[in-house]
Amino acid sequence: MKVGYVSTNYSLCKADSTFRLSSLSRERVLKTAISNLECLKRILLWNLDHEILFFRISSNTVPFASHPKVTFDWREELSSLLGEAGDVVRENGIRISMHPGQYVVINSQRRDVVESSIAELRYHADLLDAMEVEGRIQVHVGGSFGGKVEALRRFETNFSLLPDNVKRRLVIENDDRIFTVKDCLSLFTSLNVPVVLDNLHQSLNNDGETFGEALDMVRRTWKERPMIDYSTQEGSKRGVHASTLDENHFREFIKSVDDVDIMLEIRDKERSALRAVEILREMGKLDRIKNRG
DNA sequence: TGAAGTCAAGGCGCG
DNA sequence: CGCGCCTTGACTTCA
Numbered sequence: 001m002k003v004g005y006v007s008t009n010y011s012l013c014k015a016d017s018t019f020r021l022s023s024l025s026r027e028r029v030l031k032t033a034i035s036n037l038e039c040l041k042r043i044l045l046w047n048l049d050h051e052i053l054f055f056r057i058s059s060n061t062v063p064f065a066s067h068p069k070v071t072f073d074w075r076e077e078l079s080s081l082l083g084e085a086g087d088v089v090r091e092n093g094i095r096i097s098m099h100p101g102q103y104v105v106i107n108s109q110r111r112d113v114v115e116s117s118i119a120e121l122r123y124h125a126d127l128l129d130a131m132e133v134e135g136r137i138q139v140h141v142g143g144s145f146g147g148k149v150e151a152l153r154r155f156e157t158n159f160s161l162l163p164d165n166v167k168r169r170l171v172i173e174n175d176d177r178i179f180t181v182k183d184c185l186s187l188f189t190s191l192n193v194p195v196v197l198d199n200l201h202q203s204l205n206n207d208g209e210t211f212g213e214a215l216d217m218v219r220r221t222w223k224e225r226p227m228i229d230y231s232t233q234e235g236s237k238r239g240v241h242a243s244t245l246d247e248n249h250f251r252e253f254i255k256s257v258d259d260v261d262i263m264l265e266i267r268d269k270e271r272s273a274l275r276a277v278e279i280l281r282e283m284g285k286l287d288r289i290k291n292r293g
Numbered sequence: 294t295g296a297a298g299t300c301a302a303g304g305c306g307c308g
Numbered sequence: 309c310g311c312g313c314c315t316t317g318a319c320t321t322c323a
Contacts, residue, residue: 103302
């Protein structure tokens with residue numbers, strides 16, 4: 001199994017810097033993106049030294065890349081840095097995901113929202129294409145306007161509008177209020193899109209199945225090893241991610257799963273990832289680094 | 294330099 | 309019907 005964390009590394013550098021739309025300029029986008037990509041490469045190398053082989057790249061890497069005001073070719077300008085980061089990923093068997101924000105709503109009933117969602121997804125896929133890596137792009141189903149059945153149908157309809165490089169990379173995650181694992185599985189049946197299982201969301205929003213049953217079901221949607229999101233809740237605040245790894249919970253959790261890669265959605269990022277690596281190693285469940293025996 | 298004010302975007306729940 | 313919430317909240321301006 002591999003363990004990963006999200007977007008940036010607090011002890012190393014910031015890979016998710018952005019700025020205000022009001023200060024948008026070609027120079028500002030490039031300056032920030034260069035700094036984010038240099039940091040990303042440092043993080044990936046640092047992660048290798050610490051046996052962390054899964055990483056979620058920030059959607060902020062190239063700020064405003066999908067905004068209509070960004071008309072220049074950022075891929076061209078950033079190609080060598082994108083290539084360098086991609087080399088680190090490929091040469092070491094690192095697994096990559098991305099998770100666009102709440103404004104990507106594929107099943108929106110508003111045409112303008114669908115269009116901007118497609119643009120944002122295209123940016124994510126283009127970034128991974130430019131890095132020449134096999135990364136997954138993880139989204140939620142979206143809103144429930146008109147009822148869940150209608151909303152799922154709208155997702156299926158709008159899915160056909162996505163560019164091929166997005167379709168190939170897209171995976172769907174169960175959410176904590178509306179769309180359960182079972183709902184996501186119905187989209188796998190119609191669209192062949194794998195399902196990312198989030199344990200915290202599944203515990204808050206399910207159809208009576210256990211976590212183990214949910215995992216068995218989503219496993220069948222993946223050709224490669226399933227990705228799962230792992231978190232626990234911070235106190236009694238519904239859906240709020242823990243500030244740090246609950247080691248006892250994690251240990252028990254790990255006993256119940258095999259053959260998955262685990263993305264930690266824990267707020268202290270690399271700190272918890274280091275602890276999780278230790279625990280997996282202890283339990284003999286940690287993937288070794290490619291080409292290093 | 295610290296604090297206050299503002300931020301691209303959607304959708305939902307709550308009052 | 310308008311507002312706050314999603315977030316280790318962060319950027320930017322103002323004093």
